Amino acid sequence: MTSRGPRHRRFAPVLGIAALVLTAGCQDGSDASGADPSDPSSSSPSSPTSSVAVPEPTESVPTFEVAENKTIKVPGASMHPLATYKHLTDYGIVQGWNDGQSAVTFAPEVNRAPSLDAMARSWIRRNGGPKVQVRQDDAIAGGKYSAWHVLDTTSDPVQEKHTFGILFLDSAWLIEITIYEDGTPEPLTDEEAEGVIASLLGTFKTDLD
Template sequence: MTSRGPRHRAIASGLGIAALVLTAGCQSGSDAASDPTSAGSSPTASGSSVPEPEPTESVPTFAVAEKKVIKVPGASMHPLATYKHLVDYGIVQGWNDGQSAVTFAPEVNRAKSLEAMARNWIKRNGGPKVQVRQDDAIAGGKYSAWHVLDTTSDPVEQKHTFGILFLDSAWLIEITIYEEGFPEPLTEEEAEGVIASLLATFKTDLD
């Protein structure tokens, strides 16, 4: 197993690649990605199928459970096909398997921009030395999401938090990778694939 430092950097850089792949064909130019406050400002009607990330040579795709929905006020996403319902606190939903987990919840947010939302959340959760900012990601193929890595996590897990802001609503997606996963730990590439596959299923109620 690789050390945590190099693995964290690999996942963060890999997510940047995955984000570029996920946005291919979903938007033209770089304006939407470079302006977090405008990301997702023009919702389109959703189809019947769940969006899936494009497969790449290094980042595998993980199947999602299309008939299972993780629903919170204003938005929803789908769990991986291997996930089971773990936590249900109404507005906070948690799912996992033996290798990773996702928690989805709305965020109480007064910030007017994605960047301000990220700063406020990081400040409330230990500061920038604890919640280390990573490259932004893309959720649902079109929504910009800030990304932080929790350096205080239990040494046997990596905790990635993604924040999404759309109109007057905001959401948090927390994805945990178990370093000692069962039946075996995820490789760096598989961890990137889990994160990319989960983020790809996000949509707001207006989609």
């Protein structure tokens, strides 16, 4: 890859991830019921349709190879790291992996929220409020699970931190994906960053899958 200058931090409502992960499919417990229109953190697009489209790589948003022989396992769910990732953190229920350009942290969330929006509002309130944790368009994890998406506007200036929350039946999970602005051997482009996020989210599955 050719070298490139530093990327601007993205705070737009959608990051282009829709090209790969906003495909479709709501699961039980992930509807928008109970949302409070007056709460800025509760605004989100309408739920995706029930059909599932298989995302295809594009020239502008590449996919990244995942390590099918390695599993990031937490209670109730699992996902795969990128092929370039190394195991960084192991606190039992909290697992972290990274390479020189990005990182993922995967953990269960103790949450009794009645809906995906309620879960997002609760998490945002506990982590600085809607001016700090800015709600983005919802995404899809594992091809079929609705996930709220929040961008941290106050994290380290050399890191861009995205948090995705998934609610299914009586369980909930958090996937935090960090893009290193000063990544090595070189920073990811915006399109590559979107590809990393899409590739990681696509590997999510519950123990019932």
